[in-house]
Amino acid sequence: MIAASPVLWIITAAAYVAATAAYARLLFGSAGGRRPALVLLAAALVAHLGWLAAVSARLGRLPIGDAWETLPLAGWLCAAVCLTVDARWRAPALGIFAAPLGLGSMVAVAGYGGAADVPASALGDPWVQIHIVLILIGYAALALAFGSALVYLVQDHVLRTKRPSPLSRHLPSVQAADDTAYRLVAVGFPLLTAGLIIGVLMLQQMKGVYWLWDDIKLTMSGVTWLVFAVYLHARMAQGWKGRRTAVLLVIGFVLVLVTYLGVSFLAPESWHNAPFGSTAGG
Amino acid sequence: MHIIATGLSHKTAPVEVRERLAVTGSQLASALEALREQPGIGEGVILSTCNRTEVYASLPSADEAVVERFLAHRCGLDLDGLQPHLYRHLDRAAVAHLFRVASGTDSMAVGEYQILGQVKQALTCAQTQGAARAVLGQLFQAALAVGKRARAETDIGSGAFSIAGCAVALARRIFESLAQKHVLILGAGEMAEAAARSLVSAGATSVFVANRTFERAQALARELGGQAVRFDDLESLLSNADIVIASTASPHAVVHRELVARAMRARRHTPLFLIDIAVPRDIEAAVGRLDNVYLYDIDDLQGVVAEDAAGRQREVERVEAIVQQEADRFMRWFRSLAVAPTIRALQEKLETIRRQELERASARLGGLSEQDREVVERLTKSIVDKTLHSPAIRLREGAEAGERTDEAAILRRLFELEESAEEESP
Numbered sequence: 194m195i196a197a198s199p200v201l202w203i204i205t206a207a208a209y210v211a212a213t214a215a216y217a218r219l220l221f222g223s224a225g226g227r228r229p230a231l232v233l234l235a236a237a238l239v240a241h242l243g244w245l246a247a248v249s250a251r252l253g254r255l256p257i258g259d260a261w262e263t264l265p266l267a268g269w270l271c272a273a274v275c276l277t278v279d280a281r282w283r284a285p286a287l288g289i290f291a292a293p294l295g296l297g298s299m300v301a302v303a304g305y306g307g308a309a310d311v312p313a314s315a316l317g318d319p320w321v322q323i324h325i326v327l328i329l330i331g332y333a334a335l336a337l338a339f340g341s342a343l344v345y346l347v348q349d350h351v352l353r354t355k356r357p358s359p360l361s362r363h364l365p366s367v368q369a370a371d372d373t374a375y376r377l378v379a380v381g382f383p384l385l386t387a388g389l390i391i392g393v394l395m396l397q398q399m400k401g402v403y404w405l406w407d408d409i410k411l412t413m414s415g416v417t418w419l420v421f422a423v424y425l426h427a428r429m430a431q432g433w434k435g436r437r438t439a440v441l442l443v444i445g446f447v448l449v450l451v452t453y454l455g456v457s458f459l460a461p462e463s464w465h466n467a468p469f470g471s472t473a474g475g
Numbered sequence: 476m477h478i479i480a481t482g483l484s485h486k487t488a489p490v491e492v493r494e495r496l497a498v499t500g501s502q503l504a505s506a507l508e509a510l511r512e513q514p515g516i517g518e519g520v521i522l523s524t525c526n527r528t529e530v531y532a533s534l535p536s537a538d539e540a541v542v543e544r545f546l547a548h549r550c551g552l553d554l555d556g557l558q559p560h561l562y563r564h565l566d567r568a569a570v571a572h573l574f575r576v577a578s579g580t581d582s583m584a585v586g587e588y589q590i591l592g593q594v595k596q597a598l599t600c601a602q603t604q605g606a607a608r609a610v611l612g613q614l615f616q617a618a619l620a621v622g623k624r625a626r627a628e629t630d631i632g633s634g635a636f637s638i639a640g641c642a643v644a645l646a647r648r649i650f651e652s653l654a655q656k657h658v659l660i661l662g663a664g665e666m667a668e669a670a671a672r673s674l675v676s677a678g679a680t681s682v683f684v685a686n687r688t689f690e691r692a693q694a695l696a697r698e699l700g701g702q703a704v705r706f707d708d709l710e711s712l713l714s715n716a717d718i719v720i721a722s723t724a725s726p727h728a729v730v731h732r733e734l735v736a737r738a739m740r741a742r743r744h745t746p747l748f749l750i751d752i753a754v755p756r757d758i759e760a761a762v763g764r765l766d767n768v769y770l771y772d773i774d775d776l777q778g779v780v781a782e783d784a785a786g787r788q789r790e791v792e793r794v795e796a797i798v799q800q801e802a803d804r805f806m807r808w809f810r811s812l813a814v815a816p817t818i819r820a821l822q823e824k825l826e827t828i829r830r831q832e833l834e835r836a837s838a839r840l841g842g843l844s845e846q847d848r849e850v851v852e853r854l855t856k857s858i859v860d861k862t863l864h865s866p867a868i869r870l871r872e873g874a875e876a877g878e879r880t881d882e883a884a885i886l887r888r889l890f891e892l893e894e895s896a897e898e899e900s901p
Contacts, residue, residue, distance in 0.1 A: 352648060353763075355775045356782065368746050369651040432743025435767040 194256070194265070194302045198247035202299065205244050208237035209272075209296035216289040220363045230288055234276050241269050241295055254317060257325045260454050261305055266326075268298020270333035274380065278337075284373045286365045290340050320395055327388030332449050334381025335421060338374045339446030342439040345370035349436065371434050374442055382421050389418060410456040410465035417448040476517070476813070478614065480569035481542040481561060482529030485583050488560035490665065495550040498523040503597075506549065507606045513541050518611040520601040522576075524593045525668070525698075526583050531573065533610045539563045570614060570809075571802040577622030578794045584637035584669050585787065589676050591622045610812070614805065621801045629793040636787040638666060638776050639673035642750055645779075646674060646718055649748050649769055653678035659716035660684045661706075661730075662723030663695050666752050670720050671699055685712060687723070713738035718748045721757035730758040735765060752776070807875040814874040817883040818867045820892040825859045 195202045215230035245266060248256045257263045275291030278284050348367050351357055365373070392414075397403050405411050424441045427433035456463060483493060498506045498521055510519040510530065517533040530542050543561060547554040564572045572581075577594050579586045598615040601607035607615065626632040633644070643653075650656060656679045660667050663686055671682050682701030686692035692703035704712065713719065713735060723729060730749075739747065744767045751758040751772040763770030771779075780787075833855055837843075843851070870886065873879035886892070 348648065352645070352769050355771065355778060357645070357648065357779060366648050366651055368649060372651060432745075434744040435746075437766060 194248055194262070194305050197251040198244055201240060201244035201247055205237060205240040206296060206299060208233060208240050209292045209299070212237050212292040213289065213296070216285060216292060219285050220289055227285070230285070231276070231280055234272065234288060234292055237292065237295060238269065238273055238276060241265070241272070241299070244299075245269060255322050255326075257322065257329075261302065263325070263329065264298045264301050267329050267333060268295045268301075270330050271295070271298075271337060274330070274334050274337055274377070278373065278376060278380075282373065282376060284341075284365065284369065286344055286370070287337060287341065287373065290337065320391060324388050324391040324395065327384050327391065329388075331381045331385025331388060332453060334377045335385070335442075335449055336446060338377035338381065339442050339449075341370050341374035341377060342442035342446075345374065345439050346436070349439075367435075371439070374439070375428055378421060378424060378442070382425055385418060385421070389414060405464055408465050409460040409463045410452065413448065413452040413456060417445060417452050420445040420448060476610070477534050477537045478531065478566055478569045478610065478809070479534060479537065479539050479542060480529055480531050480564040480572050481539055481546065482522075482527060483557075483560045483562065484527035484529070484581065486581070487562055492552075492557075492560055493526075493528065495552060496523075496528040496546060497525075498528060498549075503600050504604060507601060507604050509549070510542075510545055511606055513545050515541055518601075518608050519606045520597050520611050520615060522594060522597040524590065525665075526590075527576070527581075529576075531569065531611055531614070537565055539565070566809075567802055567806050570805050571798055573614065573618045574621040574798040574801055575795070577618040578625035578798060579622070579631060580625075580791050580794050580798075582637075583665075584639040584673060585791070586626075586631040586633065586636050586640055587673060587676075588626070588632060589672060591619065594618055594622065610809070613808070617801065617805050621798065624801070625794045625797050628797065629790045630786070631790045631794050636780060636790070637669075638752070638773075638780060639669040641776055641779050642670045642718075642720075642771075643673050643677045645769070645771065646677070646679075646748055649746050650717065655680050656717040657715060658682045658701075659712055659719045660695065661712075661719065661721045661757065662686060662725075662753065663691055664722040664752070667720045667722035668695065668699065670750060670752070671701075674718060675699070679718065683712070683716065710734055710738050710741070713747070714741035716747075717745070719750065721749065721751045722753050723757050725753070725757060726755055728755075728757055728759045730762060732759055732761040732765065735762045735768060739765065739767060750776070806877075810874045810877055811871045814870045814883045817886055817892065818863075818870060821866065821886065821890055822863055824890060824892060825863060829855045829859050 212230065212233040215226060215233045219226045219230045245256065248265075252258075256266055272291040272295035275284075275287040275294070279288045279291075344364055345367055348364050348370060352367065364370070393403050396405070420441060424438055424445065427441070428438060456465070483496065485493070488496075503521060503523070506521055507519060510516060510521065510532070515534050515536065515538060517535070519530065519532045522529045522531070528546075530546065532542055534541070543558065543563075544554060546561070547557045550557070573594075575581050577591060579588070579590055582590055594615060598607060598612070598619075601615075602612060633640075646653060646656075653674065656674075658671050658674050658679050658681065660671055660682065663684075675682060682696070682699045683704050684692045684696040684699070684701055685704045685706045686695070687706050689703060689705065692706075695701075696703040709730065713730070721730065735747070735749075747768045749758055749762065749768065749770045751770065754773060756772055758770060758772070760770075760772075762768060833852070836851075837848075840848075840851070866886065870882055873882050
C-alpha cells in the first residue's frame with residue numbers, strides 16, 4: 194500500500210513523530226507549546242489524507258476492502274477526532290495518543306499489499322462506503338473514549354492511594370478525563386447509529402429482512418451499540434459518572450475490537466464477512 | 476540612614492498575640508499616620524496579614540526601640556510582654572527578610588501566592604499616604620520582583636509543601652477547573668481558613684461557612700469574604716459544595732456514608748473533594764470509598780507533604796540563594812543613595828561657579844555673535860561636566876561597595892560644600 198506514494202507516506206510518518214514530540218513537550222515539559230503541537234498534528238493529518246487519496250486513486254476505490262486495509266483510514270479518523278476534541282475543548286492528553294495512533298496505523302500496513310478479491314462493484318456503491326466510514330468514525334471516537342476512560346482510571350487510582358506521583362500531575366484531572374470520554378461518546382455514538390441504520394436498510398434491500406439473528410458480526414455490532422447506549426443513558430438521565438461508567442467504556446471498547454477485527458478471524462463463515470460474495474471482506 | 480524591620484509572625488507569637496497587633500484594612504491609614512508621627516521616622520510601611528504584622532521604616536539612626544514602643548502602644552500590651560515575640564532586622568537583614576516574606580518561604584503555607592498581593596497592598600496604601608517614598612518604595616517594588624522571580628525560577632510555589640498548597644494541588648487533579656467551584660467549611664480553625672484562602676486564590680468562586688454557633692460562622696465568613704450558612708441540613712450543604720473542609724470540634728463523625736451517597740445523587744455525581752482536618756475525624760472513613768468522592772484526612776495530607784520534605788528544603792535553599800543575590804543588589808543601590816546629595820551639591824557648586832564666571836566674562840566679550848556665545852556656553856558646560864564625571868562615578872562605586880565611607884565627607888570638606896540632612900551612610 195505504501196507503494197501508492199512512498200513520499201507522502203514518509204512525510205506523514207515524520208510529521209506524526211514531530212507531533213508526538215510536540216505533545217510530549219506540552220504535557221511533560223515547560224508551559225507553552227500548545228499551538229505548535231496542534232499545528233504539527235494538523236499538518237500530519239493533511240499529509241496522511243493525501244496519502245490515503247493516493248492509495249484510493251491507485252486502488253480505484255476507498256481503501257476499505259478488509260479490516261487490515263482499513264487500518265490507516267481508521268487511524269486517520271482517530272487522530273482527526275483527537276485533534277478536534279483537543280482544539281475545541283482542550284484535552285492535550287488526547288493529543289499524545291493521536292499522533293502515535295496515526296503513525297501506528299500507517300506502519301501497520303507497511304508490508305501489506307491491499308485486500309485481495311474484493312469486487313470493485315461492491316465497494317463502488319456509495320451507500321456501502323458511507324456505511325463503513327460512518328461506523329469507522331464512530332469506532333474511532335469510541336476507541337478514544339476508552340483511552341480517556343483509562344486515563345480516568347489511572348488518575349482516580351492515584352488519588353485514592355493518597356500518594357500522588359509527580360507523573361500524574363501531567364495527566365488531566367479526573368473530571369476532565371471523564372468529561373472528555375463523555376464528549377467522545379456523544380460524538381461517536383450518533384455516527385455509529387447512523388452507520389448501523391444504513392447497514393440495516395441495505396440488508397433489507399439485499400435480503401428482504403432487517404436483521405439476521407444468526408450472524409455473529411451483526412450480533413456483536415448490536416451488543417456493542419447497546420453498551421454505549423446504556424452508557425449514554427446512564428450519564429444523561431441519571432448523571433452517572435466515574436468508575437462505573439469508565440468500566441462500561443472499557444467493556445464497550447473490547448466489544449468494538451471484537452466486532453471490528455475479531456469476527457473476521459473468529460467466524461469467517463458469517464454472512465457479513467463476505468456480503469458481496471468474495472472470500473475477503475470487512 | 477537605616478532600614479529596620481520589626482514585627483511578629485506565626486513563628487514567634489501565638490494567634491492570641493498576633494490578633495492584638497493585627498491592623499485591618501480600614502485601620503491601616505491611621506496606623507501609618509501614627510507611625511510617621513513617631514520621632515525620627517522617615518518613611519514607613521505596615522504589612523499585616525493573618526500570619527504576621529511587621530513595620531518597615533527608614534530612620535536616620537538605628538533606633539529600633541521607637542518602632543517597638545509604637546507597636547506596644549498600638550496593641551495595648553506592655554512592652555516587656557511583647558518583646559519576646561518581636562524580631563528585629565537592620566539594614567541588609569531587613570531587606571533579606573522582606574524578600575523572603577515576599578517569596579513565601581516565611582509563610583505558614585510555604586510558597587503561598589497570597590502574600591505577594593498583601594505586600595503589594597501594603598505598599599500601595601503607604602504610597603497613597605506618602606509614607607513610602609524613594610527608599611521603601613524601591614524596597615517593596617524590589618520585593619515584589621523577587622517574589623515573582625522566586626516563584627518563576629524555583630518550585631516553591633508548586634503547592635507540594637504545605638497542607639493548604641497540597642489541598643489546591645489535589646483539587647486541580649480532581650476538577651477540570653477551580654472556577655465556579657464552591658468551598659464549604661464545617662467548623663473553624665486556622666488550617667481550615669488557610670486552606671480556604673489558598674483555594675480561593677487558586678480560583679474557587681465562593682466560600683460557605685457552617686458552624687453549630689451561627690455567630691462564629693458569620694465571623695469566619697466575614698474574614699474570608701464568604702457566606703455563613705446554618706449547620707442544619709448537611710445533605711443539602713454537601714450537594715451544593717464541591718470542596719468541603721471539615722474542621723469541627725465534634726468528638727464523633729458528623730458526616731456519614733449514607734448522607735454523602737444521597738448528596739452525590741442530588742449533585743448528579745459531580746466529583747466531591749472532602750478534606751477532613753479534624754481530630755477526631757469528622758468524616759466517616761467509609762465515605763472515601765464512594766464513587767466520585769475523594770476523602771483526605773489530616774494524616775493523608777501530611778503524608779503527601781512529608782513525602783517531599785527533602786524537595787521542600789531544596790526549593791527553600793534555592794529561594795534563599797535568590798534572596799541573598801537580590802539583597803546584595805538592593806544594598807548596592809541603597810548605599811549609593813548616601814552619596815547622591817554630595818554629588819548633587821558638587822554639581823550645583825560647579826554650575827554656580829560656571830555661571831558666575833560666564834557672566835563676568837560676557838561683559839568683556841561684548842562683540843560676540845549669537846553663535847559664538849553658544850560655543851562659549853557649551854565650552855564652559857563641557858568643562859564642568861567632564862570635571863564632575865569621574866568624581867561622581869568613583870564616589871558612587873565606592874559607596875555601592877560599602878568601602879571608602881569617608882570619601883563623601885572628604886569631598887564636602889575639600890570643596891566646602893554645605894552639609895545636608897541625609898548625610899550618614901549606612
